[in-house]
Amino acid sequence: MEVDTPLTDLFVCPWCGFRGLFKADPVAYVKCICGFWWIIGDYEYYLSLSSEERDQIKRWDINLYKDHQELNRRDWRRAIYS
Numbered sequence: 001m002e003v004d005t006p007l008t009d010l011f012v013c014p015w016c017g018f019r020g021l022f023k024a025d026p027v028a029y030v031k032c033i034c035g036f037w038w039i040i041g042d043y044e045y046y047l048s049l050s051s052e053e054r055d056q057i058k059r060w061d062i063n064l065y066k067d068h069q070e071l072n073r074r075d076w077r078r079a080i081y082s
Helices: 043-048 051-055
Strands: 009-012 019-022 027-031 037-041 058-061
Touching (some): 009 037, 037 043
8 A cells, every 4th residue: 555745744833833744855944933943854864964954945034924014022822813
């Protein structure tokens, strides 16, 4: 029986708890809304890359918007999103 490979990886930020689905083929960088950078996907593959290859990895930047204005304040957790 053949198993499908998922197209996305679940990202859960250990710092703020944000969750999202992002494509990591086989690895990607994610910049969370809390400002930290994380690596998703195959971490062993990431460690085998050279520094030039690491510069070319896909990067995801997470932004939250409310009424077309980006929330950059430290109290973004208290904001009410519609």
